[in-house]
Amino acid sequence: MIFNRLFCNRGILFQNFRQHGWLGILFLLTLLFSLPLYIATERRGGITQHITSLFEANGETHILFAITFPVAMGIFLFRYMQSGAPSDLFHGLPLKRKHLLTVNLLSGFGMILIPIWLTTAITGWVWAAQDRMAFIFDGSEIWMWGLSMSIYSLFMFMLTVAVGMCIGQSVLQGLTVYAILLLPVVFWFIFTLHLQHYLFGYPYGDMSSYAEKISLVLRMASISRFPVVDGELIIYAALAVLFIPLAYVLYAKRKVESATQAITFTLVKPIFRFGLMFTLVLIGGAYFTVIAPPGSAGWTIFGYILGGIVGYIVAEMIIRKTWLIWNVRLLPKLALYGLLSALILYVPVADWNGYAARVPEVNDVKSIKLGGDRYTYVNGVNQRMDDHPFYSDNPEFVGAVLALHQKIIDSDLPLLDPVNPDDDYDESVYISYKLNNGKVMKRKYQIPETEFRQELMALKQLEDYKKVAYDTYKLDEDILSIGIRSTISSYRKIYIGSPDQVREFKELLKQDILDQTYEEQRSPWQSFAYAELNQESHSKDPYQPREMWNYEIKPSYDRVIGWLKENKLYDQLLVTADEIASAQFVKQEIDSPGNPQWVFAQPEYIDGSLGSSKQVATKNKKMISDLLERQRSGERTEKATVYQIKLNAIRGENIYMMLKEEDLTEEMKAILSEK
Known part of the structure; x- marks a missing residue:
């Protein structure tokens, strides 16, 4: 009886639902339109898609509602705390603060959970009533969606309530909630850029795939590709539960007169001040790193300093609610916070911590993998592949990697600009030691x-x-068929479906790959053709009917090319000089110091230059035959002389290619010099 009268006061409950119930109704309508109505009316030309999570069906919209409506409910339900007159009125009622907080929390829980579980029930009815839908899923996925949305929404609501205890303005409360959600991402990405800039060997490329999982705001973009996992829900559920007693403790200590103040607790002010300042320190450093000219390291430091000054001033203005913030203690406080920010930036990249110079001893290494994490697309979601097969404990391999690593450390290479890397640093080495x-x-x-x-x-x-660099392990698996396409003409392709021929081709291709010399691996010439290996699909997604792997067939792969000739398949991929009417050359000068650019065959460049006096044409069959045998791959350079070349086919598609000046034969140089 006491609980119903005090903790569950009917008058306040009815008032909350009369005044703010429209949020719950709108939440329900948006959920109904985004899930049950969507899956009931979606048509994909009669094609059904098996999904393992309802977030694969318009999931971005579901998360958007889960991170907006609960925040609005938390702000509106506790609006009385942020305004002077309502605060005096509510705190003058014959109810203790724990009673007020409980009844408002129950109102919020009801406005969140009732729409979610009504939507879950209606989705279950649609799933049971519809004979044929575009999405095929199990009944357990419906309950999992309801549970996930409940946890996400309650987390957002309780975070908003807990933040509201420390913030005395509703607008600032909402902004702070989303700032807290985005803060880990800011630290993750921008601090990673800082580490990449100043810490030699930092594996920056491995981190971006995890960043979207640490913020519900970014989770909105990845929810349809990365499934909701139990560990994620447990963390958010635990945080939501933790915020409940925290809200009671903070509310008990909050002063009534703190309404309309930016920060309600003295202890929170330095945390807010430093958090905002350090965030702008990172943003300022990252911004000036991006816009700085190559080799201008001082710009980054200037960005850190400017961001720190601006961040501190903005924080003081918010806390004091005025731009008149100057006093004798301003500069000492700024210096103190600046020193703390500098230490946080410096300590992880300092030489004395030994990170940059650390090379493990051979006896400490269990196995080694080269390259970062790999992902595969299965049943509509990206999943991280098991990397165990990519590790090797071969003593010769381990010794070669350690020797390279030690040479890199001993060479004392300068740190690269992460935004404007040196074009001469053309080899990427990513080492993972177990x-x-x-x-x-x-x-x-x-x-x-x-x-x-x-x-x-x-x-x-x-x-x-x-084996790892060229994925030869896939050649040991079962293959359904192989499609081979010429590099210079997409119309030249063949299909291998015979199991015996598929097996022979795989074995020869694997031998050619494993027999490559170092020079063949670094060859600047385009491959002769590409082989597409089609496997049986393990996915239920009709838009992914099979798994495909592509392999180059380089001119140096004698076994494969010989096999193609023996089976009378080689000529079907070959383009001969008799099929080409003429060849056209257009000279292209690349001269952009400090701004390397990719140069490759560009049809629009040569077609746009056909009326130019620089264009040279020839019908010499010997020269055309030489061109068909040499096509350079694209490359990144600051200065080069290249020739964009167009081979005009007698019938079918024209062929475009590129050669550098040193690739030209004497005959080509002769006709080009005549022009």
Whole structure:
């Protein structure tokens, strides 16, 4: 009886639902339109899609509602705390604060959970009543959706309530909630840029795939691709439960007169001040890192300082609610916060912590993998692949990697600009060590190939390297069929469906890949063709009917090319000079110091230059035949002389290619010099 009269006061409950119930009704309508109505009316030309989570069906919209409506409910239900007159009125009622908080929390829980579970029930009815829908899923996925949405929404609501205890203005309360959600992402991305800029070997590329999982705001973009996992729900549920007693403790200590103040607790003010300041320190440093000219390291430091000053001033203005913030204590406080920010930036990248110079001892290494994490698309979601097969404990391979790593450390290479990397640093090395103590040590480097050629050659000619770099493990699996397409003409393609031929081709291709020399791996010439291996699909998604893997067929793959000739398939991929009417050349000068650019065959460049006096044409069959045998791959450069070439076919599609000046034969140089 006491609980119903005090903790569950009917008058306040009815008042909450009369005044703010429209939020719950709108929440219900949006959920109904975004899920049961969507799956009931979605048509995909009669094609059904098996999904393992209801978030794969318009899931971005579901999360958007889960991170907006509960926040609005938390702000409106506790609006009385942020306004002077309502605060005096409510706190003058014959109810204790714990009674007020309980009844408002119950109002919020009802306005959140009732719409979600009504939507869940209606979705179940649609699932049972519809004979044929575009999405096929199990009944358990419906309950999982309801549970997930409940946890996400309650987390957002309780976070808003807890923040509201420390903030005395409703607008600032809402902004702070989303700032807290985005803060880990800011730290993750921008602090990662800082570490990449100043910490030699930091494996920056491995982190971005995890960033979207640490914020519900970014989760909105990834929910349809990455399924909701139990661990994620447990964390959000635990945080939502933790915020409940925290809200009671903070509310008991909050002063009534703190309404309309930016920060209600003195202890929170330095946290807010430093949090906002350090966030702008990171943003300022990242911004000036991006816009700075190459090699201008001072701009980043200037960005840190400017961001810190602006952040501190803005924080003081918000706290004091005025721009008149100057006093004698302003500069000492700014210096103190600036020193703390500098230490946080400096300590992780300091030389004395040993991170940059650390190379594990051979006896401490269990196995090694080269390359980052890999993902595969299964049943509508991206899943991280098991990387165990990519690790090797071969002593020769381990020794080659350690030798390369030690040479990189000893060479004392300068730190690269993460935004404007040096074009000469053309070799990427990503090392993952599994150590005997159970830890994984990762390092990533961008190095110049010319300086490390001996170590790279010793490593890349090993079979353990080639198996992972060229995915030869897939050639040991069952393959349904193989499609081969010419590199220079997409119309030239063949299909291999015979099990015997598929098996022979796989074996020869694997041998050619594993027999590659270091020079063949670095060849600048385009491949002769591409082989597409089609596997049986393990997915229920009709839009992914099979798994496909592509492999190059390089001109140096003698076994494969010989097999194609023996089986009379080679000529079907070959374009001969008799099929080409003429060849046209257009000279292209690349001269952009400090701004390297990718150069590749550009049809629009040569077609747009056909009326130019620089254009040279020839019908010489010998020259055309030479062109068909040499096509350079694209490359990134600051300065080069290249020729964009168009081969005009007698019938069918024209062929576009590119050669550098040093690739030209004497005959080509002769006709080009005449022009």
